[in-house]
Amino acid sequence: MSAEQQPGAGPETIGVIGSGVMGSGIAQVMAIAGHPVVAFDLDPEVVAAAPQLVAEGRFGIQGAVARGKLTAPEGEAALDRITFTTDRDAAEAVDVIIEAVPERLDLKIDLFRELDERCPAHTILASNSSGFPVQALAAATNRGDRVVGWHWASPPPVMRLAEIVRAPQTSEETIEAVCRLAAAAGKNPIVVNDSATSWGYITNRVYGAMMREANAAVAEGVATRAEVDQLMIDCFRWPSGPFGMVSGATTGWKSKTENS
Ligand SMILES: NC(=O)c1ccc[n+]([C@@H]2O[C@H](COP(=O)([O-])OP(=O)(O)OC[C@H]3O[C@@H](n4cnc5c(N)ncnc54)[C@H](O)[C@@H]3O)[C@@H](O)[C@H]2O)c1
Incomplete structure:
Protein backbone atom coordinates (compact mmCIF):
# COMPACT_ATOMS: atom_id res chain seq x y z
CA MET A 1 0.00 0.00 0.00
CA ASP A 194 -15.36 13.18 -7.68
CA SER A 195 -17.34 16.19 -8.87
CA ALA A 196 -16.07 19.71 -8.28
CA THR A 197 -19.55 21.20 -8.41
CA SER A 198 -22.05 18.70 -6.94
CA TRP A 199 -22.49 17.68 -3.31
CA GLY A 200 -23.35 14.05 -2.56
CA TYR A 201 -21.33 11.74 -4.85
CA ILE A 202 -23.95 9.20 -6.11
CA THR A 203 -25.72 8.03 -2.96
CA ASN A 204 -26.63 11.41 -1.52
CA ARG A 205 -27.36 13.04 -4.89
CA VAL A 206 -29.98 10.39 -5.60
CA TYR A 207 -31.18 10.44 -1.98
CA GLY A 208 -31.45 14.24 -2.10
CA ALA A 209 -33.64 14.07 -5.21
CA MET A 210 -35.95 11.66 -3.38
CA MET A 211 -36.12 13.90 -0.28
CA ARG A 212 -36.94 16.99 -2.35
CA GLU A 213 -39.93 15.19 -3.89
CA ALA A 214 -41.06 13.67 -0.57
CA ASN A 215 -40.93 17.09 1.11
CA ALA A 216 -42.78 18.69 -1.80
CA ALA A 217 -45.55 16.09 -1.58
CA VAL A 218 -45.95 16.72 2.18
CA ALA A 219 -45.92 20.52 1.67
CA GLU A 220 -48.67 20.19 -0.96
CA GLY A 221 -50.80 18.27 1.56
CA VAL A 222 -50.78 15.11 -0.56
CA ALA A 223 -49.79 12.92 2.42
CA THR A 224 -48.21 13.08 5.87
CA ARG A 225 -44.59 12.14 6.47
CA ALA A 226 -45.66 8.91 8.16
CA GLU A 227 -47.87 8.04 5.19
CA VAL A 228 -45.07 8.78 2.71
CA ASP A 229 -42.74 6.50 4.69
CA GLN A 230 -45.26 3.66 4.88
CA LEU A 231 -46.18 3.91 1.19
CA MET A 232 -42.53 3.63 0.14
CA ILE A 233 -41.98 0.66 2.47
CA ASP A 234 -45.07 -1.11 1.16
CA CYS A 235 -44.39 -0.32 -2.49
CA PHE A 236 -40.64 -0.96 -2.75
CA ARG A 237 -39.91 -3.20 0.25
CA TRP A 238 -37.57 -0.54 1.60
CA PRO A 239 -36.65 -1.16 5.25
CA SER A 240 -37.38 2.50 6.00
CA GLY A 241 -39.17 5.42 4.39
CA PRO A 242 -37.34 8.63 3.43
CA PHE A 243 -38.23 10.53 6.61
CA GLY A 244 -37.41 7.56 8.85
CA MET A 245 -34.07 7.35 7.10
CA VAL A 246 -33.22 10.94 8.01
CA SER A 247 -33.90 10.42 11.72
CA GLY A 248 -32.15 7.04 11.71
CA ALA A 249 -29.00 8.41 10.11
CA THR A 250 -28.87 11.28 12.58
CA THR A 251 -29.16 9.07 15.66
CA GLY A 252 -27.19 6.08 14.39
CA TRP A 253 -30.40 3.96 14.36
CA LYS A 254 -30.14 3.59 18.13
CA SER A 255 -33.90 3.30 18.52
CA LYS A 256 -36.17 0.75 16.91
CA THR A 257 -38.89 3.39 16.61
CA GLU A 258 -37.38 4.54 13.32
CA ASN A 259 -39.05 2.31 10.79
CA SER A 260 -36.02 0.08 10.24
N1 LIG B 1 -24.71 10.00 10.32
C1 LIG B 1 -24.75 9.47 9.11
O1 LIG B 1 -25.69 8.77 8.73
C2 LIG B 1 -23.61 9.64 8.15
C3 LIG B 1 -23.48 8.74 7.09
C4 LIG B 1 -22.40 8.85 6.23
C5 LIG B 1 -21.49 9.88 6.40
N2 LIG B 1 -21.66 10.77 7.43
C6 LIG B 1 -20.64 11.81 7.57
O2 LIG B 1 -19.75 11.43 8.61
C7 LIG B 1 -19.24 12.60 9.23
C8 LIG B 1 -19.51 12.51 10.72
O3 LIG B 1 -20.91 12.42 10.93
P1 LIG B 1 -21.51 11.84 12.29
O4 LIG B 1 -22.95 11.60 12.01
O5 LIG B 1 -20.66 10.75 12.82
O6 LIG B 1 -21.38 13.14 13.23
P2 LIG B 1 -21.31 13.19 14.82
O7 LIG B 1 -21.67 14.60 15.18
O8 LIG B 1 -22.03 12.07 15.44
O9 LIG B 1 -19.75 12.98 15.12
C9 LIG B 1 -18.78 13.93 14.79
C10 LIG B 1 -17.74 13.90 15.91
O10 LIG B 1 -16.63 14.72 15.52
C11 LIG B 1 -16.14 15.37 16.68
N3 LIG B 1 -15.34 16.51 16.23
C12 LIG B 1 -15.74 17.74 15.86
N4 LIG B 1 -14.68 18.45 15.45
C13 LIG B 1 -13.60 17.64 15.55
C14 LIG B 1 -12.21 17.80 15.27
N5 LIG B 1 -11.72 18.94 14.78
N6 LIG B 1 -11.39 16.75 15.52
C15 LIG B 1 -11.89 15.59 16.00
N7 LIG B 1 -13.18 15.37 16.30
C16 LIG B 1 -14.02 16.41 16.06
C17 LIG B 1 -17.36 15.71 17.49
O11 LIG B 1 -17.02 15.87 18.87
C18 LIG B 1 -18.25 14.48 17.25
O12 LIG B 1 -18.09 13.50 18.25
C19 LIG B 1 -19.90 13.79 8.54
O13 LIG B 1 -19.07 14.25 7.49
C20 LIG B 1 -21.16 13.17 7.98
O14 LIG B 1 -21.69 13.89 6.87
C21 LIG B 1 -22.66 10.65 8.31
Whole structure:
Protein backbone atom coordinates (compact mmCIF):
# COMPACT_ATOMS: atom_id res chain seq x y z
CA MET A 1 0.00 0.00 0.00
CA SER A 2 2.93 2.35 0.53
CA ALA A 3 6.63 2.44 -0.14
CA GLU A 4 7.30 2.00 3.59
CA GLN A 5 4.80 -0.76 4.20
CA GLN A 6 6.09 -4.13 3.12
CA PRO A 7 3.74 -6.97 2.25
CA GLY A 8 3.32 -9.17 5.28
CA ALA A 9 4.34 -6.38 7.65
CA GLY A 10 1.03 -6.82 9.46
CA PRO A 11 -2.38 -5.22 9.20
CA GLU A 12 -2.49 -1.51 8.49
CA THR A 13 -2.97 0.69 11.51
CA ILE A 14 -6.06 2.90 11.32
CA GLY A 15 -6.69 6.32 12.81
CA VAL A 16 -10.25 7.60 13.06
CA ILE A 17 -10.73 11.35 13.55
CA GLY A 18 -14.12 12.08 15.11
CA SER A 19 -15.70 9.28 17.16
CA GLY A 20 -19.37 10.18 16.95
CA VAL A 21 -22.15 8.21 15.26
CA MET A 22 -19.99 7.25 12.27
CA GLY A 23 -16.46 7.30 13.68
CA SER A 24 -17.22 4.90 16.55
CA GLY A 25 -18.88 2.45 14.15
CA ILE A 26 -16.04 2.74 11.62
CA ALA A 27 -13.53 2.04 14.41
CA GLN A 28 -15.53 -1.06 15.35
CA VAL A 29 -15.61 -2.40 11.79
CA MET A 30 -11.92 -1.89 11.19
CA ALA A 31 -10.99 -3.48 14.54
CA ILE A 32 -13.15 -6.53 13.76
CA ALA A 33 -11.29 -6.73 10.42
CA GLY A 34 -8.06 -7.12 12.41
CA HIS A 35 -6.61 -3.60 12.38
CA PRO A 36 -5.25 -1.77 15.40
CA VAL A 37 -7.43 1.36 15.59
CA VAL A 38 -6.84 4.64 17.40
CA ALA A 39 -10.01 6.73 17.42
CA PHE A 40 -9.68 10.39 18.36
CA ASP A 41 -12.34 12.90 19.37
CA LEU A 42 -11.84 16.31 20.87
CA ASP A 43 -14.89 15.87 23.13
CA PRO A 44 -13.90 13.88 26.26
CA GLU A 45 -17.53 12.83 26.81
CA VAL A 46 -17.65 11.24 23.36
CA VAL A 47 -14.37 9.43 24.07
CA ALA A 48 -15.68 8.21 27.43
CA ALA A 49 -18.96 6.94 25.96
CA ALA A 50 -17.57 5.30 22.80
CA PRO A 51 -16.20 2.04 24.28
CA GLN A 52 -19.58 1.12 25.77
CA LEU A 53 -21.34 2.02 22.53
CA VAL A 54 -18.99 -0.23 20.56
CA ALA A 55 -19.26 -3.06 23.10
CA GLU A 56 -22.94 -2.92 24.07
CA GLY A 57 -24.71 -0.62 21.61
CA ARG A 58 -27.50 -1.80 19.32
CA PHE A 59 -24.95 -2.67 16.60
CA GLY A 60 -22.08 -3.37 18.99
CA ILE A 61 -19.72 -6.28 19.36
CA GLN A 62 -21.68 -8.09 22.08
CA GLY A 63 -24.68 -8.21 19.77
CA ALA A 64 -22.52 -9.58 16.97
CA VAL A 65 -21.33 -12.32 19.32
CA ALA A 66 -24.91 -13.05 20.42
CA ARG A 67 -25.99 -13.36 16.77
CA GLY A 68 -23.10 -15.74 16.03
CA LYS A 69 -21.29 -13.32 13.69
CA LEU A 70 -18.20 -13.37 15.92
CA THR A 71 -16.97 -15.75 18.61
CA ALA A 72 -16.60 -14.30 22.11
CA PRO A 73 -12.76 -14.36 21.88
CA GLU A 74 -12.92 -12.64 18.45
CA GLY A 75 -15.17 -9.97 19.94
CA GLU A 76 -12.83 -9.42 22.88
CA ALA A 77 -9.82 -9.26 20.59
CA ALA A 78 -11.57 -6.65 18.43
CA LEU A 79 -12.41 -4.53 21.48
CA ASP A 80 -8.78 -4.78 22.62
CA ARG A 81 -7.62 -3.46 19.26
CA ILE A 82 -9.49 -0.13 19.65
CA THR A 83 -8.18 2.82 21.63
CA PHE A 84 -10.52 5.81 22.04
CA THR A 85 -8.53 8.87 22.98
CA THR A 86 -8.33 12.66 23.16
CA ASP A 87 -4.64 12.35 22.17
CA ARG A 88 -4.59 13.29 18.52
CA ASP A 89 -0.88 12.45 18.08
CA ALA A 90 -1.67 8.78 18.71
CA ALA A 91 -4.37 8.75 16.04
CA GLU A 92 -2.05 10.36 13.50
CA ALA A 93 0.84 7.87 13.68
CA VAL A 94 -0.97 5.36 11.48
CA ASP A 95 -1.10 3.99 7.94
CA VAL A 96 -4.64 5.12 7.09
CA ILE A 97 -6.75 7.91 8.60
CA ILE A 98 -10.53 7.88 8.22
CA GLU A 99 -11.94 11.32 8.95
CA ALA A 100 -15.47 11.49 10.43
CA VAL A 101 -15.84 15.02 11.84
CA PRO A 102 -19.03 17.05 11.24
CA GLU A 103 -20.04 17.86 7.67
CA ARG A 104 -18.47 21.31 7.39
CA LEU A 105 -16.11 21.92 4.49
CA ASP A 106 -14.00 24.54 6.31
CA LEU A 107 -13.51 22.16 9.24
CA LYS A 108 -12.49 19.29 6.97
CA ILE A 109 -10.12 21.44 4.88
CA ASP A 110 -8.36 22.72 8.01
CA LEU A 111 -8.15 19.18 9.36
CA PHE A 112 -6.69 17.74 6.16
CA ARG A 113 -4.10 20.55 6.06
CA GLU A 114 -3.07 19.72 9.64
CA LEU A 115 -3.09 15.96 9.09
CA ASP A 116 -0.85 16.40 6.06
CA GLU A 117 1.64 18.32 8.20
CA ARG A 118 1.56 15.84 11.09
CA CYS A 119 1.01 12.33 9.71
CA PRO A 120 3.76 10.06 8.36
CA ALA A 121 4.50 10.64 4.67
CA HIS A 122 2.94 7.35 3.57
CA THR A 123 -0.36 7.81 5.45
CA ILE A 124 -3.52 7.74 3.34
CA LEU A 125 -6.08 10.39 4.31
CA ALA A 126 -9.64 9.20 3.66
CA SER A 127 -12.76 11.29 4.25
CA ASN A 128 -16.16 9.99 5.23
CA SER A 129 -17.74 13.22 4.01
CA SER A 130 -21.32 12.73 2.86
CA GLY A 131 -20.64 14.67 -0.30
CA PHE A 132 -18.03 17.44 -0.32
CA PRO A 133 -15.63 17.46 -3.27
CA VAL A 134 -12.67 15.31 -2.25
CA GLN A 135 -10.48 17.41 -4.53
CA ALA A 136 -10.94 20.37 -2.16
CA LEU A 137 -9.52 18.28 0.68
CA ALA A 138 -6.70 16.94 -1.52
CA ALA A 139 -5.81 20.50 -2.56
CA ALA A 140 -5.27 21.44 1.10
CA THR A 141 -2.46 18.89 1.33
CA ASN A 142 0.87 18.12 -0.32
CA ARG A 143 -0.18 14.50 -0.77
CA GLY A 144 -3.16 14.73 -3.07
CA ASP A 145 -2.33 11.29 -4.48
CA ARG A 146 -3.01 9.81 -1.03
CA VAL A 147 -6.32 11.61 -0.39
CA VAL A 148 -9.53 9.74 -1.17
CA GLY A 149 -13.20 9.69 -0.31
CA TRP A 150 -14.43 6.65 1.62
CA HIS A 151 -18.11 7.22 2.26
CA TRP A 152 -19.73 4.85 4.75
CA ALA A 153 -23.42 4.45 5.60
CA SER A 154 -25.05 4.36 9.01
CA PRO A 155 -24.76 2.15 10.95
CA PRO A 156 -21.25 1.26 9.74
CA PRO A 157 -21.24 -2.26 11.26
CA VAL A 158 -24.34 -3.18 9.25
CA MET A 159 -24.29 -1.30 5.97
CA ARG A 160 -22.14 -2.59 3.10
CA LEU A 161 -21.64 0.79 1.48
CA ALA A 162 -18.09 1.72 0.55
CA GLU A 163 -18.52 4.60 -1.90
CA ILE A 164 -14.90 5.24 -2.83
CA VAL A 165 -14.43 8.69 -4.34
CA ARG A 166 -11.58 9.29 -6.76
CA ALA A 167 -10.45 12.91 -6.92
CA PRO A 168 -8.38 13.96 -9.95
CA GLN A 169 -5.31 13.90 -7.67
CA THR A 170 -5.97 10.42 -6.15
CA SER A 171 -3.54 7.71 -7.29
CA GLU A 172 -4.66 4.29 -8.45
CA GLU A 173 -2.45 2.83 -5.70
CA THR A 174 -4.51 4.68 -3.09
CA ILE A 175 -7.79 3.58 -4.69
CA GLU A 176 -6.61 -0.03 -4.71
CA ALA A 177 -5.44 0.14 -1.09
CA VAL A 178 -8.72 1.57 0.18
CA CYS A 179 -10.84 -0.82 -1.90
CA ARG A 180 -8.83 -3.74 -0.53
CA LEU A 181 -9.31 -2.54 3.06
CA ALA A 182 -13.03 -2.01 2.53
CA ALA A 183 -13.56 -5.42 0.92
CA ALA A 184 -11.57 -7.16 3.65
CA ALA A 185 -13.83 -5.44 6.21
CA GLY A 186 -16.90 -6.95 4.51
CA LYS A 187 -17.92 -3.89 2.52
CA ASN A 188 -18.68 -3.61 -1.19
CA PRO A 189 -16.34 -0.96 -2.62
CA ILE A 190 -17.58 0.91 -5.68
CA VAL A 191 -15.37 3.66 -7.08
CA VAL A 192 -16.99 6.86 -8.34
CA ASN A 193 -15.45 10.02 -9.75
CA ASP A 194 -15.36 13.18 -7.68
CA SER A 195 -17.34 16.19 -8.87
CA ALA A 196 -16.07 19.71 -8.28
CA THR A 197 -19.55 21.20 -8.41
CA SER A 198 -22.05 18.70 -6.94
CA TRP A 199 -22.49 17.68 -3.31
CA GLY A 200 -23.35 14.05 -2.56
CA TYR A 201 -21.33 11.74 -4.85
CA ILE A 202 -23.95 9.20 -6.11
CA THR A 203 -25.72 8.03 -2.96
CA ASN A 204 -26.63 11.41 -1.52
CA ARG A 205 -27.36 13.04 -4.89
CA VAL A 206 -29.98 10.39 -5.60
CA TYR A 207 -31.18 10.44 -1.98
CA GLY A 208 -31.45 14.24 -2.10
CA ALA A 209 -33.64 14.07 -5.21
CA MET A 210 -35.95 11.66 -3.38
CA MET A 211 -36.12 13.90 -0.28
CA ARG A 212 -36.94 16.99 -2.35
CA GLU A 213 -39.93 15.19 -3.89
CA ALA A 214 -41.06 13.67 -0.57
CA ASN A 215 -40.93 17.09 1.11
CA ALA A 216 -42.78 18.69 -1.80
CA ALA A 217 -45.55 16.09 -1.58
CA VAL A 218 -45.95 16.72 2.18
CA ALA A 219 -45.92 20.52 1.67
CA GLU A 220 -48.67 20.19 -0.96
CA GLY A 221 -50.80 18.27 1.56
CA VAL A 222 -50.78 15.11 -0.56
CA ALA A 223 -49.79 12.92 2.42
CA THR A 224 -48.21 13.08 5.87
CA ARG A 225 -44.59 12.14 6.47
CA ALA A 226 -45.66 8.91 8.16
CA GLU A 227 -47.87 8.04 5.19
CA VAL A 228 -45.07 8.78 2.71
CA ASP A 229 -42.74 6.50 4.69
CA GLN A 230 -45.26 3.66 4.88
CA LEU A 231 -46.18 3.91 1.19
CA MET A 232 -42.53 3.63 0.14
CA ILE A 233 -41.98 0.66 2.47
CA ASP A 234 -45.07 -1.11 1.16
CA CYS A 235 -44.39 -0.32 -2.49
CA PHE A 236 -40.64 -0.96 -2.75
CA ARG A 237 -39.91 -3.20 0.25
CA TRP A 238 -37.57 -0.54 1.60
CA PRO A 239 -36.65 -1.16 5.25
CA SER A 240 -37.38 2.50 6.00
CA GLY A 241 -39.17 5.42 4.39
CA PRO A 242 -37.34 8.63 3.43
CA PHE A 243 -38.23 10.53 6.61
CA GLY A 244 -37.41 7.56 8.85
CA MET A 245 -34.07 7.35 7.10
CA VAL A 246 -33.22 10.94 8.01
CA SER A 247 -33.90 10.42 11.72
CA GLY A 248 -32.15 7.04 11.71
CA ALA A 249 -29.00 8.41 10.11
CA THR A 250 -28.87 11.28 12.58
CA THR A 251 -29.16 9.07 15.66
CA GLY A 252 -27.19 6.08 14.39
CA TRP A 253 -30.40 3.96 14.36
CA LYS A 254 -30.14 3.59 18.13
CA SER A 255 -33.90 3.30 18.52
CA LYS A 256 -36.17 0.75 16.91
CA THR A 257 -38.89 3.39 16.61
CA GLU A 258 -37.38 4.54 13.32
CA ASN A 259 -39.05 2.31 10.79
CA SER A 260 -36.02 0.08 10.24
N1 LIG B 1 -24.71 10.00 10.32
C1 LIG B 1 -24.75 9.47 9.11
O1 LIG B 1 -25.69 8.77 8.73
C2 LIG B 1 -23.61 9.64 8.15
C3 LIG B 1 -23.48 8.74 7.09
C4 LIG B 1 -22.40 8.85 6.23
C5 LIG B 1 -21.49 9.88 6.40
N2 LIG B 1 -21.66 10.77 7.43
C6 LIG B 1 -20.64 11.81 7.57
O2 LIG B 1 -19.75 11.43 8.61
C7 LIG B 1 -19.24 12.60 9.23
C8 LIG B 1 -19.51 12.51 10.72
O3 LIG B 1 -20.91 12.42 10.93
P1 LIG B 1 -21.51 11.84 12.29
O4 LIG B 1 -22.95 11.60 12.01
O5 LIG B 1 -20.66 10.75 12.82
O6 LIG B 1 -21.38 13.14 13.23
P2 LIG B 1 -21.31 13.19 14.82
O7 LIG B 1 -21.67 14.60 15.18
O8 LIG B 1 -22.03 12.07 15.44
O9 LIG B 1 -19.75 12.98 15.12
C9 LIG B 1 -18.78 13.93 14.79
C10 LIG B 1 -17.74 13.90 15.91
O10 LIG B 1 -16.63 14.72 15.52
C11 LIG B 1 -16.14 15.37 16.68
N3 LIG B 1 -15.34 16.51 16.23
C12 LIG B 1 -15.74 17.74 15.86
N4 LIG B 1 -14.68 18.45 15.45
C13 LIG B 1 -13.60 17.64 15.55
C14 LIG B 1 -12.21 17.80 15.27
N5 LIG B 1 -11.72 18.94 14.78
N6 LIG B 1 -11.39 16.75 15.52
C15 LIG B 1 -11.89 15.59 16.00
N7 LIG B 1 -13.18 15.37 16.30
C16 LIG B 1 -14.02 16.41 16.06
C17 LIG B 1 -17.36 15.71 17.49
O11 LIG B 1 -17.02 15.87 18.87
C18 LIG B 1 -18.25 14.48 17.25
O12 LIG B 1 -18.09 13.50 18.25
C19 LIG B 1 -19.90 13.79 8.54
O13 LIG B 1 -19.07 14.25 7.49
C20 LIG B 1 -21.16 13.17 7.98
O14 LIG B 1 -21.69 13.89 6.87
C21 LIG B 1 -22.66 10.65 8.31
